[in-house]
Amino acid sequence: MLEIKNLHVIVEEDGTEILKGVNLTVNKGEIHAIMGPNGSGKSTLAKVVAGHPEYEVTEGEILYNGEDILELDPDERAHLGVFLAFQYPVEVPGVTNKILLRESYNTIAESRGREELDPLEFDDYLAKKLELVDQGPEFLDRAVNTGFSGGEKKRNEIFQMAVLEPKLSLLDETDSGLDIDALRIVADGIKKLHGEDDAVVMITHYQRMLNYITPDYVHVMIGGKIVKSGDKDLALQLEEKGYEWLESYASVNGEGK
């Protein structure tokens, strides 16, 4: 589904290289976790896959279902089924959750050749999705993320994911800022949404999210590269030992930090 080959990325504004040759393959049905210290490039990787204009790819490629998507705008990637749950979701005063979702859902449906839902059908559809994140209907009439607590913003990201039914979900620190109860609700939501036709890539600092969602693969990113990959046990090792023991891997090629 997603193949990232030797990806090098710089910040367009000042030319700083953030990603220094990332390789990653994600197949459908899989859950991947990407862990690593602050500043290692995890969030950048997610944003680049979603098409953030701040970054420029200088080398390598991103293939989505075998197609190069580097030239596509973020909305075009969304139409193909790419979804990014933001680490810091944006407040959009004046636009309610419902208006945003109807706009998004119908545009995406249209591009996938699905039927648009009329307002009544859409209301029913939303009601079911609300249950997933344990929110009442008033959630729909609130302006997007405006005045939301950190936890509500993260729930809203997962709610949007539930409504838009992406094929590839990139969850950027969706677990941060959540209390234990909210974490469980969000994790349960993600588990229910995940099936054999879609893939999830979770970026996280902590093991605690992985207690609820068992990843098929765990990758460690340091200094702009994936330095080690393994199964769920790797996350447990990281919890115990930190990242220091892996830093030698990062500098093997002399490119690490």
Next chain:
Amino acid sequence: MSKPIKADKSILHELASHVQTAKNSTLGNIRENSLKELNSTRFPTPKDEDWRFLDLKPITRSEFHPVSEAGIKPVADAEQYFIPESENSRLVFVNGQYSESYSSVKGLSDKVIVGNLAEHIDHPAAGKFLNKLAVYENDPFTLFNGAFFEDGGFIYLPKNSRVKDPIQILNLYTDSEKPFFTVPRLLVVAEEGANATIIEDHIGTGDNKYMTVPVSEFKVHSKAHVHHVRTQRDSLKAIHVSRPATYIEKNGEYHSYTITLGGHLTRNEPMVVQEDEEVDFTLDGLVLIDGDQIADTHSILDHRFSHGESHQLHKVVVKGNAHSIFNGKIFVRRDAQKIDSFQENRNLLLSTNGLVNTKPQLEIFADDVLCSHGATIGQLDPEHVFYLQSRGMTEQKAKEVLTYAFALETIENIKVESVHQLLIDEVKRYTTTELTKEVVA
């Protein structure tokens, strides 16, 4: 027939030769005094601090004719501008002249007066307040209006009267063969405990050039509440220089929302004066301009007594080559303690050729006050655009939605449903159209 007047810096003075003798003594006195003062008041120049950002050439390099000599074309389909909520509380002025046939005031209780000034010029409230409130120092435009006006809107709200329906003052400007000038006038007197909403519209029905110089005066007595919505949808060639002045007595409230959409050159100078303790007022504004539009707001919030609360949110969106100017004066006089005043000017600059000047101006002479102000000029946050794009919206659509969201805050408090909806539609129209395409080299 007099000759058309070739305008120069003293265009207002030259046009004043058209002033005729008034039939009524109240008007006659105002006219005579205004003319006299006008003749000793010079036209502003960019050297004057309050005019330094504004290019006045659209006024000085033009010629304007009296309405009677401008080849006025009839108004087409005036009904489309009527607010349904004001079906029985509407005054219509066409190029400054009262139109009895378009007006409708049959739905009001008999003590409330919604009518034209000429008919009510001998009303005690008119004698007491007309031309007494719009006091703008060294301002030839107010005097110009004073020298010319013969009629206007007159609203008298007796003690404890509550006008349920909003009152619409509809100023229509029609197409014409030659550019004309007109001086709309409005006097609103709300007695103790009265309550009303007034919608003041200025709408150009053609795309012709004209100059309108409206002066409005509001007297809000003790415990009276007045909501005032001003929408400005003049033709894109029009000059609009307005002077809305409001005086508020003890426990009075005045909340105004000015939406500026039209006009080539707009200069609006709202002034609110606190006349006693415990008043509450709002002076919000939304300016959406494009093409070669120039919109200048110079406001004055004058706190003269203790315990006053005031809010001013002035939002501006600039596209094309448009130019916005904001100067927000807040005075807190020496004995005006416990004032809580808030001013915010936020500007969204969407084009490389647009221009924004902003100057908050707080002059505080009391020591126990809470005054905050802020002014920002910015573009849409790329992170916000990306967020909406990642949800499937095109870049264009994302920008439209964010611009709409930016503008919406200022019209949320307008409670008249049809006006609220009309403004939402106008904001949408603004975000989805462009008057000037930016040239990409």
